[in-house]
Structures are given as C-alpha cells and as structure tokens.
Amino acid sequence: MRLTRAGEYGIRCVLHLARHGRGTLVSRKEIAARTDVPAHFLAKIAQQLARAGIIEIMQGANGGYRLLADPSEISLLSVIEAVIGEISLNDCVTRPGSCHNSATCAIHRVWGKANRELRDTLRGTNFAAMAAEESCCLTSFPETGAGRRDDSDEARP
Amino acid sequence: MRLTRAGEYGIRCVLHLARHGRGTLVSRKEIAARTDVPAHFLAKIAQQLARAGIIEIMQGANGGYRLLADPSEISLLSVIEAVIGEISLNDCVTRPGSCHNSATCAIHRVWGKANRELRDTLRGTNFAAMAAEESCCLTSFPETGAGRRDDSDEARP
DNA sequence: CGATATAAGACTAAAAATATCTTATATATC
DNA sequence: GATATATAAGATATTTTTAGTCTTATATCG
Numbered sequence: 001m002r003l004t005r006a007g008e009y010g011i012r013c014v015l016h017l018a019r020h021g022r023g024t025l026v027s028r029k030e031i032a033a034r035t036d037v038p039a040h041f042l043a044k045i046a047q048q049l050a051r052a053g054i055i056e057i058m059q060g061a062n063g064g065y066r067l068l069a070d071p072s073e074i075s076l077l078s079v080i081e082a083v084i085g086e087i088s089l090n091d092c093v094t095r096p097g098s099c100h101n102s103a104t105c106a107i108h109r110v111w112g113k114a115n116r117e118l119r120d121t122l123r124g125t126n127f128a129a130m131a132a133e134e135s136c137c138l139t140s141f142p143e144t145g146a147g148r149r150d151d152s153d154e155a156r157p
Numbered sequence: 158m159r160l161t162r163a164g165e166y167g168i169r170c171v172l173h174l175a176r177h178g179r180g181t182l183v184s185r186k187e188i189a190a191r192t193d194v195p196a197h198f199l200a201k202i203a204q205q206l207a208r209a210g211i212i213e214i215m216q217g218a219n220g221g222y223r224l225l226a227d228p229s230e231i232s233l234l235s236v237i238e239a240v241i242g243e244i245s246l247n248d249c250v251t252r253p254g255s256c257h258n259s260a261t262c263a264i265h266r267v268w269g270k271a272n273r274e275l276r277d278t279l280r281g282t283n284f285a286a287m288a289a290e291e292s293c294c295l296t297s298f299p300e301t302g303a304g305r306r307d308d309s310d311e312a313r314p
Numbered sequence: 315c316g317a318t319a320t321a322a323g324a325c326t327a328a329a330a331a332t333a334t335c336t337t338a339t340a341t342a343t344c
Numbered sequence: 345g346a347t348a349t350a351t352a353a354g355a356t357a358t359t360t361t362t363a364g365t366c367t368t369a370t371a372t373c374g
Contacts, residue, residue, distance in 0.1 A: 002245055002246055002247060002248065003246055003247040003248075003268070004361090004362065004363090005362075005363065005364095006362080006363075008247070011264060015264070027319080027320095028319080028320070029319085038363085038364060038365080040364070040365060040366080041363070041364060041365085043320070043321075043322085044321095044322090044323095044364095046320090047320095047321075047322080057320070057321085058319085058320080058371095058372085059319065059320050059321075059370070059371040059372065060318075060319055060320075060370090060371045060372025060373065061317070061318045061319055061371085061372050061373045061374080062318080062319070062372075062373065063318085063319045063320055063371080063372075063373095064319080064320085065320095076267060088159050089159055089160055089275075090159060090160040090165070091159060091160075105290075106286070106287040106289075106290035107168060107172070107287060109290075110233060110278070110279070110282045110287075111160070113278060114275055114278045114279060117274050117275070117278060118246075118271050118274070118275055121267070121270060121271045121274060122267070122271060125267045129263070130263040130264060130267075132263075133262075133263035133266075161330090161331065161332090162331070162332065162333095163331075163332080184350080184351095185350080185351070186350085195332085195333065195334080197333070197334060197335080198332070198333055198334085200351065200352075200353090201333095201352095201353090201354095203351090204351095204352075204353080214351070214352085215340095215341090215350085215351080216339075216340045216341065216350065216351050216352075217339090217340045217341025217342065217349075217350055217351075218340090218341050218342045218343075218348070218349045218350055219341080219342065219349080219350075220340080220341075220342095220349085220350045220351055221350080221351085222351095
C-alpha cells in the first residue's frame with residue numbers, strides 16, 4: 001500500500017516540467033539527471049504520461065518532453081494514475097466479481113469510502129501549487145552541481 | 158497501493174471471531190475453512206494479531222484463537238497495521254530522511270494528508286459494526302456447505 | 315547523410331508477497 | 345505418563361510485481 005517508484009518518478013518528471021512552464025521542451029537527459037531518475041526508465045514512464053495526454057514527446061535531435069496543459073490544470077491524481085493505473089486500495093473495490101456480493105458487503109463499503117477520499121485528495125492537488133513550493137524529492141531547478149550520474153544512451157568512443 | 162492478501166486474511170479472521178463474540182475460542186482449522194484462508198498462512202497472521210494484543214492463541218488439543226477485546230473496540234486500522242505494518246502511501250511519509258528536507262516539501266505534505274485521512278477512516282470502523290452487516294469477503298457464519306477444502310495439518314493414514 | 319534524440323519492446327535482476335514444509339512444543343484425555 | 349490433537353516458529357520454495365537495462369528501430373535537425 002504505497003506509491004511505486006515509477007509513480008514517484010512520474011511526479012518528479014511532471015513537477016520538473018511544471019517549473020519550466022507549459023510548452024517548454026526539456027530533454028529527457030536533463031530531466032533524468034535533475035530528478036535523479038534512470039534515463040531509460042524515465043522513457044517508459046514518459047510514454048505513459050504521453051498516452052494520458054499529460055505531456056508531448058518530441059523525437060529527433062533536440063527532442064524532449066513538454067507539458068500539454070497548464071500546471072494548474074494537472075492534478076497529482078492524473079499523473080499517478082497515468083503511471084500506475086487507477087488507485088485501488090483493495091482489489092475488491094475496483095474489481096467487483098472478485099467478491100461474491102460487493103453491493104452489500106460491509107468491508108467493501110469501508111474500502112470504497114477510503115479509496116474515494118484518497119483519490120479526492122490527490123485530485124485536489126495541482127502542479128502549479130506544488131511547483132511554487134519547495135520540494136525535497138527533487139533537486140531544485142537552477143541547480144549548480146547538476147546530475148552526478150551520466151545516464152546518456154550513447155556510448156562514446 | 159493495495160491491501161495485501163495477508164491484510165485481507167487478517168480482517169477475515171477477526172471478523173469471523175467477532176461474529177462469535179469476544180472470548181469465544183475458535184479453532185484455526187474452522188477459521189481457515191470458513192474464511193477460505195490457507196491454514197498455515199493463517200497461523201502466521203494470527204501470530205501477528207496476537208503480538209498486537211488483538212487475539213489470544215491457545216495451544217494444545219482443543220486450542221484455537223479468541224478475541225481479547227470487544228469487537229466494538231477493535232478498529233479496522235489496528236488489524237490491518239498489526240498484519241502489514243504501519244500504513245504508508247509513500248516511503249517519504251513514514252521515513253523522514255529518505256528525502257532531503259521533508260519538513261518543507263510540497264509533495265510530502267500532500268501524501269501526509271492523504272495518509273492521515275486514510276488511517277482516520279480505517280480507525281473509525283470497528284468490527285462490531287462490520288459483524289452486524291453482511292460481508293462478501295467471508296462465508297456467512299452458520300454456513301451449511303462448510304469449507305470445500307481440507308487444510309488440516311495432519312496427514313491421515 | 316550523419317549526428318543526436320527518443321520509441322518500443324525484449325530481457326534481466328531484485329524485491330516482495332504468498333504460500334508450504336518441517337520440526338518443536340503445548341494441552342487434554344485416557 | 346503415553347498418546348492424540350492443536351498450534352509455534354522458522355526455513356524454504358514459488359509466484360508475482362517492481363525496477364532497471366539492453367537492443368534495435370525511428371524521427372529530426374543541420
């Protein structure tokens with residue numbers, strides 16, 4: 001019952017883009033280095049964000065990722081669920097049929113409520129608000145030290 | 158981000174005991190059969206419930222498990238956390254130090270809030286209430302068909 | 315065309331969840 | 345006390361999920 005690494009990485013990615021503002025193209029390499037996410041792993045996560053319509057991916061030289069919507073219109077929930085699928089605290093909640101009779105089940109009702117509350121809270125948070133504040137899970141925007149890792153794709157001669 | 162099977166089993170076990178009422182001794186075998194939980198797995202889960210002070214385990218012939226408190230005083234939260242540990246939607250929430258500066262982190266704050274709400278909801282539900290209602294995740298108390306599996310420990314000759 | 319990006323999916327490794335098995339211990343009953 | 349019946353406790357195994365990497369292909373700029 002915890003956020004997966006992939007979900008966390010997705011948040012970092014969008015937060016980094018949010019700090020650049022909507023529409024600004026940022027290379028995968030830069031995002032990976034600044035947010036401390038393995039570049040190849042980021043590629044997979046970005047594809048999911050793109051499918052969900054949150055970012056746009058530009059291929060080719062000088063390619064990268066950009067936000068499609070204004071940070072204020074992107075909720076924490078949408079980013080998380082784009083990466084890890086719909087939040088479900090208990091299978092019983094999202095997959096009726098995994099139980100005999102979820103309509104009348106007391107346990108089911110509690111989990112349903114908890115699940116709804118959780119999603120509402122995450123839906124109520126947008127990336128403009130988060131970008132404005134500090135964040136511990138992300139190296140700050142105009143960092144000097146830059147990434148300590150070189151996670152580029154290419155092998156240099 | 159979902160309840161583990163072990164947590165679910167723990168709930169079923171306590172719910173079954175709650176339907177018998179506080180103090181009534183029920184054999185592991187019966188609980189396992191009625192709640193459709195593997196008997197050996199149930200043993201491990203019961204040990205955790207016992208350590209948390211929720212049930213008492215009686216060894217020996219005619220042994221079994223019994224509730225130590227009244228069902229109305231046992232919260233869903235206490236049972237779940239006895240089995241799967243403290244609920245943490247994000248490592249960042251329960252393990253300060255996994256981030257640089259969680260005190261001022263925007264992401265952290267949201268997860269903290271969501272985590273608190275979730276725990277409050279689960280804390281607000283007790284087993285007397287649930288035992289009174291129907292439940293899909295558990296074969297009903299005076300079931301006729303009984304368990305379809307024989308999960309006893311002993312090999313018969 | 316060639317250099318530089320990302321795409322996409324196969325593949326591998328590590329971790330966690332889910333059991334199961336084995337040996338030991340406790341208790342009631344005969 | 346001996347025996348049958350329970351659970352205790354921990355080692356081991358299996359399965360699933362998560363996490364990360366590698367390889368080949370494709371797109372774009374200059």
